Amino acid sequence: MAPLQGEMTLSFLERIADRYGLSVRSLLSSVTEVAGRQGVAGALQGDSEVFLNAAARDRVAALSRVPQVDLGRALPAWMREEPLGPSKERPTARLHNGVETVAAWGPACPGCVAARTGRVAPARVYLAAHQRVCLRHRYWLMSVPGSGGRVVELAGCPEVVQAQEDHRKLLRRSPVAGSAFEVAEAVTAWWWAQQWPEEHLWPMRLDAAMPAGEDPQRWRILGRDLVTYPEAVALATLLASPAWRLRVAAGGGGHLPYRLADVPCVPCELGHRLWRPWLTERLAACTHGPLFAWAYQCIRTKGGGVDDEQRLWQVPLAFRPRPLADALAGYQHRQTAGTEGLPAQKRLRGHSVHAESAFATGLAHARTYAAQHGHLATQRDTRVGSFALGKWVHNQQTHALALPEEKAAALKDVDPWWNIPWSVKWQRSYYRARDHARRHGPLTAADGFPATHVLTGEWLYLQCTDYDSLHPEQRRLLAVIGITAQAAASARPRRTSRTAGIDTALVRARAFVAEHGCLALATKNISYQGFPLGQWLNAQRSLGRRQDEAGPHLQVLDEIDVWWNPPWPLAWQRTWHRIRAHVRDRRQAAAGGHWPDGSDGWATWLSVQCIGYKQLRPPQQHLLAEIGITAETAAVRPHEVIAQLCGTAPGLAHARTYAAQHGHLAIPRSAYCEGFPLGRWLSEQRRKAREHHRGTGGTWPVSTLLAALDPWWSPTWSLEWQRNWSRVRKRSESAYAVDDGGSTSIADLEEELAGWLRRQCAGYGTLHPEQHHLLARIGITAETARAAQPPAPSTEPDLLDTALAHARTYAARYGHIAAPTSTILNGFRLGKWLAWQRRRAHQGRLSSARAKALAMIDPWWNPAWPLQWQQAYHRLCTAAAGADGVTPTNHPRGLYRWIRVQQESWEHLHPGQQDLLTALGITPHTPVGERPAPATRSYPVSPGLDHARAYAVQHGHLTPDKHTRQDGFPLGTWLSRQRRNARAGTLSATTAAALASLDPWWNPPWPYTWHRTYQQYRTAINGSTPLPDALHRWIAQQRARWHTLHPHQQHLLTHSADSTDHSTRFWDSVASPTRPAARSQHAVATQPAEAEPAERAAGCGNPARRRRPVMPAATARPPHGCGCSRARSRCETAGGCDGCLLPNCGHRSRRGIRRCGNRYCGSSPLFRRARQ
Incomplete structure (x- = not known):
């Protein structure tokens, strides 16, 4: 028997079975039978398809007497899939059904089948979209899920037959005809679901094609594709036209559409092509749907080029036509329930459940935000509580074209402008202007938007200037607040009076000069009397440098302060003004002893001016003359001018004070003198002096003043050397005065200074000549240096003596030197020193003399056991001091526990440990009591216990989901935390006992998910309800893994099975002869709860x-x-x-x-x- 072209494989087998008088199931069993076992898998339905492996295909080819090459050419699914079987050599067949695995199909035309085979027999063939009409016999070949399909006569629908011919022509002409028809089919299916009352052609066509005796409601579901087919072909012809796509792309005016009315050619042309004038108005209001998504992508891709073709023709999943199987299932549900409501909702699983829940949560927060602000124009970082609403709204806007219709409608109810094709920043600015118009009345563009905020007014004027380039919907929004095309043409910028602003600034500048003396003190960030004076002055200085002639307000500034904009740096002008003001106040005895901030740098600034006097501008030289610096004084006596102007300034004054007290200026850099950083100031002067000497060879002016205080204030050697020399000189001078001309020897000095002098004598030949001169002043000459004693040897013995002395002190106080590492005694880190000695002793690097010295202090200073044990032993000795033995009632309970541990592990102790314990009267058999437990503090009962008790009363267990809430309390999270605490051993005994009284298995030793499933099973069998498929599979798993379960798991399962009749036989199979030990073993091994x-x-x-x-x-x-x-x-x-x-x-x-x-x-x- 030859197959039909494009026939389904199962249909071909059905015709073969019919020829032999068999059913197709019997034929498949015979084809796949080997040794009495069949290899057929899957359910057989009216619309099923079968896939065969190579062995089965060989048998079918032999049965039909048709070569496999011809079968593979005629049957599209002949070699589509290779079902897996026990082996490749064994014939296997697998049945499939549904649109997910079976391609589009339909019944074969009966007339064509009879002409081809000579017999009238039903057959099913794979049909493309353009093959659903038989032009010869005028039949519509309709696929009906769950059946063999239906053949519908088209005598009353000639336009459907004509559409088939147009469809074939379109496929021959356009390469994108297939993709265009998919989009058109989705659009017409969406129109079909709207049920517009103006639509009359489709109901008439539906009635004309309805077979006799068909249910009208069911026929409306089945006849959707038939009725909408002519419009789908016409729409596909229009969408596939490149000229039409370019027209649509240009019709947007350079803007993405908000509604289809923004692309006028789309609704107008469709209303004209489809002979439905009313459709133009309907489509113009669409802001969602497959047609809007296509127009949006067409404008975005500029007509859908080669690179953007996939994006243009992709139909979002939410807009694809609803499968007939789902629609029929809803119809059957309504018929069964006896209602006329909506079809049953498809059950959500996995990611779909979480997606729906997340959308519902975000929508609730969006409603809250919109109720408070009136819109959803949020920023990306906007949060409502802990929910990132801004990010959620942005994600919805990004995927707006693919949102289901109900979700888009829900967001549109919250805010009609939630998804705008322009920037959200523009929308927020519009809302601010709208709120202003509602509070203060209409906006007057001709007057420059008075009474508005500066930013709002400037934004409104910007919209008026760019009015022609705005989106049509933006213009409609602006018209609501009074900004029309006529108002935009007459708009004036929102500007304040420039003259009034300048007058205000000049008033502030005049007041600032009256208070501070000059405008140079108004730095950039200065705000005076609420006016940004510093910023305004900087702008005027920049303006003055750009203009050749000064404006009127700049001339006024010259009158206020002639040096408000000097040609030299403003920092120079500020320092000069401060020095002049201080000199004037000092002359008027108004300054007192106070010096302003920054005055410690005046000496440096004056030195720079004196050195570079000739390089200054004449006006600068004139200004310096006002404070006493002329060309003569700058060249001959700069230090006198500095001393006169700032001799009592903080730097020089503190240097003078320190030199008078200590006799030198060799102060460390980090030293302070009366709160002044004198060390850092002197270091800066030494650096300036060195740089000036290297550059000019001259003397730094401040150096003269400091040299008068200390000639060696900036030596070429280290300051530490200079400080030690000054200390020795001061000691020598005091000794000379006391001894009336006597000298001081090295032995008479302190240890530190004596060591320093010995080192200078030893290295006398390497010192600087000036250092030789200074040493000669304290009596150290070359002969004296040679005659001096050599430096003292290393101070290690002194350090050892110090450490041993502190160890003796610690031992005298505590009776041992098993000190913790953190022990510090009189500033000496005794604990670290002892730990270092023990480490060296373990490494064999400790000298015998030092070890003997430590052993004389404490024989057990370095025990062979852990130091923590020794410290606990000494705590016990301290507690037992003054008693003959260990008293049973006066020690902490921790010591008694420690004693019992030592008694239990006596055999494992070191002999030295045993001797120490025996000396205290502790032996393995010594009875040691225990101190009564102290009274414990009572804590309030955890609030979770009341909720756990209520949950246990309601459900009979404490195995809720982690996200369970009991009366608003997060019970699931609380119980998870208690289980973690119980496993870590930190759960209080009271809480553990309370939870165990509610449910002995609240914290099972097996996986928690197992126990939750067990509770679901127990609830189901106790309620006498049918078990779901998931629980049936779980029961089968437990039966298969019975001997890997915990004994208590076996007990729970057996008890639950015995308590009900309908599960007993199931669990009896566990104790089958192949597993004889299951129940008997449980009876012996199981312990009570x-x-x-x-x-x-x-x-x-x-x-x-x-x-x-x-x-x-x-x-x-x-x-x-x-x-x-x-x-x-x-x-x-x-x-x-x-x-x-x-x-x-x-x-x-x-x-x-x-x-x-x-x-x-x-x-x-x-x-x-x-x-x-």
Whole structure:
């Protein structure tokens, strides 16, 4: 039997089966049967398609007696997919249905099938959009989901047949005809869903094509493509035209559309082409939909070039025609429910659920913002509470063309201008102008927008100047606030009176000069009496430099202050004015002892002026003459002028004071004198002096003044050397005065100065000649230096003696020298020094003499055991001081616990530790009491307990989702935090007991997700409701993994199964002969729920190791009781790894990743392999 061209593979097999009198299912079973087993997968429906592997295709070719080459040429799906089977040699067939896996299809024309095969038999073929009409027999070949399709006569619809011919011509002429028809089909399907009352042609065509006895509502769903086909072809012809696309791109006027009315050629041309004049008005108001999205992209891509073709013809998912299968499912739901409402909503899963929830949250915040501000023109960083509303609105605007219609309508209800094709900044400025117009009345553009804010007025004038280039919708918005084309033409800029502004500035300048003396003090950031005087003066100076002739207001400034704009730097003018003002105040005895800020740099400034006097401008020289600096004084006596003008300034005055007290100026750089940074000031003068000497060879003027105080104020050697020499000289002079001419020897000086003098004598030959001269003044000559004693050896013995002395003091006070590292005694870091000695002793680098000296102070200064043990021992000795033994009631409870630990681990102690404890009367058998527990502070009960109690009463457990809220309280998050605290051992016993009383399994030792699923299963079986498919799969997984479950998990599952009748038989299969130990083992191994805390305490890290955790008998026991395959030293008592099914496993890897070797642990590779 030969196949039809383009026939579906399953249709071909159905005709073969019909020829042999079989069903297609029987035929498929026979084709794929091997050794009594069939290889058919999938459900067989009326619109299904079958895919065969190579072995099955060979059998079908042999059965039909048609070569595979001919079959592959006639059947499009013959080699489309290779279904997987147990082996490639075994025939396999897989059935598929639905638009996701089966291409567009339809019934074959009965007349054409009869002419081709000689028999009248139903057949299904793959049909493209232009193949749904049989021109010979005038049939519409309609695909109906779940059936073999339907053939509709087109006797009453000749325009559909004509549209088929036009469609074929379009495909031959245009390369984008296929893409254009997809867009056109989406547009007509969107129009079909609107159900406009003006539409009359489509209802008439629908009635003319409806078969007899068909339900009108169902036929409206099935006949959508048939009825809209002529308009879709006409619209596709228009969209595919390159000339039309260029016309649309130019029709936007260089702007992206806000509504289709902004592109007038689109609604007008469509109304004319489709013979629907009313459609023009309908389309002009559209701001959303597939046609608007296409026009938007056409203007954006300038007609859809080669690079932008994909963007132009892409139909957003929200605008694609609704599949007939979904529409029919909604129709059947309405028929079943007996209502006429909307069809049942499609169930959302995964990302769709989160997307819908996120949109609902953002829409709620958008409504809140719009209610407060009246719009959604937000900035990107706008937040409403903790929600980033600005970013959310921006994301919605970015994907506005692809938003579903209901979401776009919801945002449009909040703000009609939420998605504008111009900048959001323009919209915010418009809203400010609109608010001003509402408060103060209409705007008057001809008067320059008076009473508006400066920025608002300038923005409005800018819109008037660019009125012709604005978007049409922007012009409509401006017309609302009174800015029309006529008003924009007569608009005047919003400017304040320039003359009034200059007069105000001059008044402020005159007042500033009256208060401060000159305008040079008004720096750029100065604001005087609320007016930015400094900024205005800078602008006038720039203006004066650009103009050849000064304006009237600049002449007024010259009258106010002749040097307001000098040709030299303003800093020079400011310093000169301050010095002159201070000199004038001093002459008038008004300055007192106060010097203004910055006066410490006046001496340097005056020195620079004296040195560069000849390079100054004549007006500058004239100004310097006012403060006493002339050409003669600058050249001959600059230091006298400086001393006269600022001799008592902070720098020189403090230098004079320091020199009088100490006899020198060799002060460190960081030193202060009466709060003045004299060291830094002198360092600056030394640097200036060196630079001036290198540049000119002359003397820095301030140097003369400082040399009068100390001739060696700037030596060529180090200042430390000069300070030591000054101290020795001062000591020599005082000794000479006391001894009446006697001299001072090196031995009579302090240790530090004596060492310094010995070093100078030893290195006398390397010193500067001037240093020799200074040493001679204190009696150190070449002969004296040679006769002096050599320098003292290293001071290490002195440091050792100091350290040992502090150690003896510490031992006398505390009875030992097991001091912590942070110990500091009388400024000496004794703890660090002792730690260093112990480290050197462990390395074998400590001298025997030093070790003997430390042992004489404390024989156990460096014990062979940890120092922390020794410190605890000494605390016990201090507590027991004055008693014959350890008293049972006077010590802290921590010491008693420490004593019991030593008694329990007596065999592991060092002999020296045992001797020390025995000396205190502590032996392994000494009875030691314990101090009563102190009264604990009562804390308020956590508010989460009341909500947990209410949740447990309502649901019967404490296994909620993390996001669960109970009466507004975040109960899920609170319980998660309590579980973390319980695993870390930081949860209070009161809270743990309260939660355990509500639900003994509130913190299970197995994965939390398992327990949540178990609670869902238990709720379902207790409520006698049918189990969902997900729970059925979960039950099957538990049955398959029964012997990998924790014993308590087995107990919970068995108990829940036994408590209900409809699950008992299911769980009985667990104890099948292949698994005989499941229930019997559970009966022996399972402990009651109350014993869970005790079992947790018996983990692998417990020193007592009272018992091992219970393990299934059918499983080989791991090396350790906890089930951990690592070494014992890697297991800890506190906590446990996530997902561990045994209590208190406590294993943690070295890198912090919880990966346990326990095969019952959810993070174990063994457990994962078992689950697989």
